[in-house]
Amino acid sequence: MSYVAKNSAQKPGLEEQAQPKIHRIRITLTSRNVKNLEKVSADLIQRAKDKQLKVKGPVRLPTKVLRITTRKSPCGNGSETFDKFEMRIHKRLIDLHSPSEIVKQITSISIEPGVEVEVTIA
Numbered sequence: 001m002s003y004v005a006k007n008s009a010q011k012p013g014l015e016e017q018a019q020p021k022i023h024r025i026r027i028t029l030t031s032r033n034v035k036n037l038e039k040v041s042a043d044l045i046q047r048a049k050d051k052q053l054k055v056k057g058p059v060r061l062p063t064k065v066l067r068i069t070t071r072k073s074p075c076g077n078g079s080e081t082f083d084k085f086e087m088r089i090h091k092r093l094i095d096l097h098s099p100s101e102i103v104k105q106i107t108s109i110s111i112e113p114g115v116e117v118e119v120t121i122a
Helices: 034-050 100-106
Strands: 023-031 054-071 082-098 115-121
Touching (some): 034 054, 100 115
16 A cells, blocks of 8 residues: 655645644732732733634642741840741733733733733743
């Protein structure tokens, strides 16, 4: 039995339409306030779904807890008592498959104060 390679040439009369290049886009949201972070991520996902894009996320990354322990006494005398302070940093990842022009439209929303947005295109 012999195999014949398919002709890679297109049929005459069919013209290829110019499709915009699809990029994998990763949006990283970082904040200390969970409520603002969830609101921004929900808005981004809703806008992406309205434009019928392929969306994965929000992926909740582990919370970073930054802790500082200090002595209460300013001079060092007295009983050994300590203050403990901590700051929690929350992160969310959203993956999109879309042209880069549409991402500008999606990310043009009003972002809550305290939420940092980082967009990487692969």
